[in-house]
Amino acid sequence: MKTVGRFIWAAALVLAGAPGFGAVPHSPRIDTVSLAADQGWAGDPDIIWYDDFSGSEDLLTRYLDNGGGCTVISYEALGGTGKSVHGLWQVGQVNAGGVRKCFGRCPADYRGCAVRTTEDFRDIYWRHYVKHQPGWIGNPGKMSRATAFAGANWSQAMIAHIWGGYSLNLGISPARGVDANSQVVTTCYNDFPNLTWFGWQQGDYQIFDTAESGRWVCLEGHVRLNTPGLSDGVFTLYIDGQVQAHSPNLNWVYSWQDYGINAVFLENYWNDGSPVEQERYFDDFVISTSYIGLAKSPVRPMVTKTAFRDDDAGDSQSAWQLQVTDEYGSAVLWDSGTILGGGDTVALDADHGLFQGGLAGKTMLEPDTLYALRARQRDGGGSWSDWSPWMTVLRTAAATPGDANCDGSVDGLDYNAWSLHYLQGGNWEFGDFNGDAVVDGLDYNLWSLNYDPAAGAAVPEPATPLLLCAAAMLLGRRRR
Ligand SMILES: [Ca+2]
Ligand SMILES: [Ca+2]
Ligand SMILES: [Ca+2]
Ligand SMILES: [Ca+2]
Known part of the structure; x- marks a missing residue:
């Protein structure tokens, strides 16, 4: 892949000097973000x-x-x-x-x-x-x-x-x-x-x-x-x-x-x-x-930008790039890097970009959170457009407390995420379900409240005997 990338870059640099493609492409916009299947309207009395x-x-x-x-x-x-x-x-x-x-x-x-x-x-x-x-x-x-x-x-x-x-x-x-x-x-x-x-x-x-x-x-x-x-x-x-x-x-x-x-x-x-x-x-x-707000998207959404536009007749897109920040635009949280080719859609996940900053090491966005996005695109001559302005166009759907991987069921996989990060800092994906930035027994309680044995996933396997004790104590406390 790297060799291919270098070759395309070299070709792009040559093309950059070619006549007829001198105009910088128009800055793209975020067209749309894929939607969560359940927007929550049916059960909301408002x-x-x-x-x-x-x-x-x-x-x-x-x-x-x-x-x-x-x-x-x-x-x-x-x-x-x-x-x-x-x-x-x-x-x-x-x-x-x-x-x-x-x-x-x-x-x-x-x-x-x-x-x-x-x-x-x-x-x-x-x-x-x-x-x-x-x-x-x-x-x-x-x-x-x-x-x-x-x-x-x-x-x-x-x-x-x-x-x-x-x-x-x-x-x-x-x-x-x-x-x-x-x-x-x-x-x-x-x-x-x-x-x-x-x-x-x-x-x-x-x-x-x-x-x-x-x-x-x-x-x-x-x-x-x-x-x-x-x-x-x-x-x-x-x-x-x-x-x-x-x-x-x-x-x-x-x-x-x-x-x-x-x-x-x-x-x-x-x-x-x-x-x-x-x-x-x-x-x-x-x-x-009550206030409605943006439509809700999954924590690993598909993001589509607007189609390539450029004032040079016949020019075409050679690459594009998408970045994500929080709703205040304070730091980049995910970056696609250069996406080669003429497409407009990318999966916002760990396979198609790098989670970083407050989401370093994660594989998904946080649930129930607003994000701002921006994009840019490169023409056939190697010229990048300006970035689009940051726009807050992505809102992730809420998840059930305990559902660490946001797959819709609270089960052993989610318990494993919690136990692997026990007493560490973290966010939702690592088991911090109450949002206090530490993974601990309070989060376990939320998991156990919503645990669905019928989900059929792996039986919880505490990572260490110490955790087993902690879990047993908390479970006992809850049952009393
Ligand atoms: Ca151009
Ligand atoms: Ca529709
Ligand atoms: Ca789950
Ligand atoms: Ca917590």
Whole structure:
């Protein structure tokens, strides 16, 4: 392998002097990270709605409508497998559809597709992923909104707009449809003359920039209606888990309490029409009463970057590289090194890169942890692109305490990991299940609480007689 690598390097150095390939490649972005099979939605009472679009392709089975043209596709999806929904604009087209979900008590639910229809929700989060196709151009404006429908005529007591900002960013724009006597004054959908606008808050991230196209971006909105009579409502936009825009102290609806927030729309709507034929995708749509955050990935995920781009016609990728740091970007924790060839996907594990820093010696990421990633790519002439900015786009799923190797069962293999590192510093993979940086009896207790004898893996074999004693004592203590 080393000989091959040296040969390719030598060839690359020769090519570097060749005419026609002088432009440095575009900096790539992280497109997507593979997803854990169980995102945990089904068992979470906070979750009002979730849809990964892998179910029925007939959106009308669960949505008020498809916004006039949104459809399910299988050639693009968050995590790299499954399905998503897309909006496809022709040149000049305004509306490319969307999905409209009702929930709670909702007078606009004329097709009876709402969920949890006896409740009023005054504090909700909605999260979805969006990907603009590679090479995307322009700011379409509309992205999503949460609203409180007040009548069958689609009058609205409030609207929380997440839509295109002043340049290529997103902003938030809260609006009220209630007067000072707490009476709804709108008489139809989007009754703009009768809305009170609180003003825009602008985000920084240039989501509509062509340089950011081709990657799945996590968008999350949060609205808490005000306490009746107080100006204590909020509206916040998160992008990839970071606060982008925030409006506090909102008097969303005065003392109006006829309904709660009862619909969220995801929208592909371009006021001025798209300048070119292009599409974008929505996936992993969740509505909850608590913060949702990034989708969850396995501790050894597959990571895919955006496809190679370079201004030299005919130039192609000769290598790329992926690095991982913690959510604060303080130190590199995993490095793929130079990955030769034209691929875009790598397994983030010990076989395809080097765990280092706080993860030195490990074979996997920590469960239930956020990580930031960056990538760069090299063209056929040997020129590396800039690194992409660090972006916090990876969140590992939580594991059951005791499941050291995160394989889904707590068994003898996990006990062996614990016993091998007993009284050492360590992290999850080495048996530190309570996160206090030492592997000891407290961690053993967590293992034994969740031990599943039916898992059928190796019977625990303590590494030394001393450990056997320690384990027996702890087990005895627990049984008392
Ligand atoms: Ca080039
Ligand atoms: Ca999906
Ligand atoms: Ca295990
Ligand atoms: Ca511990």
